[in-house]
Amino acid sequence: MIFENNLAYARQLDRQDPLSELRNEFLFPQQKGKPFIYLCGNSLGLQPKTARQHIDEQLGNWHNLAVEGWFEGEKPWMFYHKALKELMAPLVGANPKEVCPMNTLTVNLHLLMVSFYRPSGKRFKIIMESGAFPSDQYAMESQVRFHGYDPKEAIIEVAPRTGEHTLRTADILTAIADQGDEIALVLFGGVNYFTGQWYDMPAITKAGHAAGAIVGFDLAHAAGNVPLQLHDWDIDFACWCSYKYQNSGPGGISGIFVHEKHFQDKTINRFAGWWGYQEQERFKMAKGFVPEAGADGWQVSCTQVIPMSLYYASLRIFEKAGFIEPLREKSEKLTAYLFYVIDQVNRSLGEEQYQIITPATAADRGAQVSIIAKHKPKEIFNALMANNILGDWREPNVIRLTPVPLYNNFEDVFITGEQLMKISKELL
CATH class of the missing domain: 3.40.640.10 (Type I PLP-dependent aspartate aminotransferase-like (Major domain))
Structure with a gap:
């Protein structure tokens, strides 16, 4: 699949997504009055709105x-x-x-x-x-x-x-x-x-x-x-x-x-x-x-x-x-798009600042994409959090980002890449 690294393209993918409405079934944590882009479903999934009911x-x-x-x-x-x-x-x-x-x-x-x-x-x-x-x-x-x-x-x-x-x-x-x-x-x-x-x-x-x-x-x-x-x-x-x-x-x-x-x-x-x-x-x-x-x-x-x-x-x-098969189809596209936007960040920086250690072949991975940050890993993770992107930190230098197909979308992935680019240029 040929991707594009722009917001209009990400939103187009979301409009074509038959599962897009499932996002509305969940409650998102907020910071400074704005919802997080939540990429930590591999640690704790979001709360369904019907849970309280x-x-x-x-x-x-x-x-x-x-x-x-x-x-x-x-x-x-x-x-x-x-x-x-x-x-x-x-x-x-x-x-x-x-x-x-x-x-x-x-x-x-x-x-x-x-x-x-x-x-x-x-x-x-x-x-x-x-x-x-x-x-x-x-x-x-x-x-x-x-x-x-x-x-x-x-x-x-x-x-x-x-x-x-x-x-x-x-x-x-x-x-x-x-x-x-x-x-x-x-x-x-x-x-x-x-x-x-x-x-x-x-x-x-x-x-x-x-x-x-x-x-x-x-x-x-x-x-x-x-x-x-x-x-x-x-x-x-x-x-x-x-x-x-x-x-x-x-x-x-x-x-x-x-x-x-x-x-x-x-x-x-x-x-x-x-x-x-x-x-x-x-x-x-x-x-x-x-x-x-x-x-x-x-x-x-x-x-x-x-x-x-x-x-x-x-x-x-x-x-x-429809249980797991439709979700898996979307998940493979989300992670592939995340691979792509991280590669675009590395290309812009002129070096492999972010090494992906998750298998590149879709059949060999789940929804998670783990990256090793070469320089200032913890500072970059903290800056992502400060910018309302919540992933997961693992010592000594790994950031786990998990676009879950039930509630994440392609715009989430694009914005994550955009913020990673901005933060990298500010810190490195």
């Missing part, structure tokens, strides 16, 4: 029905999660019975590793990407120690080659093959939080299974961002937070996926709780845990109604958008 509905049920709200009202709390399951499944390419909203991300990662990290004999190792988000690193370290292994021996990290910022799929597959029958689990992120690289999940899954390992993914930066087909890709399990690209609010509820091929496996261990017990018999309060069918059987504690109501508000907007 959905919370108020549940507060009204609490007020008017009290404990009977579990079984009475338009959406009884006992079954509220089922309405979310129907909307979550299309976003991750799953059957509704394979997904469940519950807990928070790292709690779910631990619960799923209880079931799917089962070291035995010489098969005890975990393969993961180097530089994964700290929560994943800590979870795996503690799980390995819990089983009596040394993380230095049990955790194999695949790192980018010297001088590179992203992983080559061939290197991941080679690492899996080299470890062979010593691998118990392959556990990767779907999209890397730092670079925005979208890993080849089907290839990783196929290689992991060929080695005899279980394969899981942390989809914190992938769910609601890129098109996923967890069921068809034969992934064993996954989990994600919903407060980034899925706009469920700070600390919002997490989601899990368990492939249906595992539902009848009675050898799988799990940390059980009352809410994971079979639904029709739950209130008999019987001894001996019998799991509910599907991913619901991994629930531990009861439905978190208020966080679920926020998630529901956002999922309804995804439904209005």
Whole structure:
């Protein structure tokens, strides 16, 4: 696609955008009476305008029905999660019975590793990407120690080659093959939080299974961002937070996926709780845990109604958008345009002041574009904020800019480039 670096062209793209009205579904933070250009949806998505309505509905049920709200009202709390399951499944390419909203991300990662990290004999190792988000690193370290292994021996990290910022799929597959029958689990992120690289999940899954390992993914930066087909890709399990690209609010509820091929496996261990017990018999309060069918059987504690109501508000907007495919088409264009305007800034400055470390190929990235600022990185980030452009800072010199297709537009991207040019010429 041939782009132009001017406001009229950006506005023309916005007029042609069939999803442009979705922007009006969200509330934007403001500074000095003006809304931010919000490019931080990879950390916390914007608040849907309907969020308050959905919370108020549940507060009204609490007020008017009290404990009977579990079984009475338009959406009884006992079954509220089922309405979310129907909307979550299309976003991750799953059957509704394979997904469940519950807990928070790292709690779910631990619960799923209880079931799917089962070291035995010489098969005890975990393969993961180097530089994964700290929560994943800590979870795996503690799980390995819990089983009596040394993380230095049990955790194999695949790192980018010297001088590179992203992983080559061939290197991941080679690492899996080299470890062979010593691998118990392959556990990767779907999209890397730092670079925005979208890993080849089907290839990783196929290689992991060929080695005899279980394969899981942390989809914190992938769910609601890129098109996923967890069921068809034969992934064993996954989990994600919903407060980034899925706009469920700070600390919002997490989601899990368990492939249906595992539902009848009675050898799988799990940390059980009352809410994971079979639904029709739950209130008999019987001894001996019998799991509910599907991913619901991994629930531990009861439905978190208020966080679920926020998630529901956002999922309804995804439904209005046609779920992920139309959004992905727009997302690829937004990030490509951001690549273009950053290149225009570098050309004007006569040097590569801003090095993009996100993959240039659209199929290898999500909505995020990460740039290394060569000179005065923190000053430039602060100046962007002062000019109502809110991205994300990562030490020591990386600025992450994330045009989210639900609420960002091409004018946002053009103005970001324009301000980056202005700030650079003032500071450098």
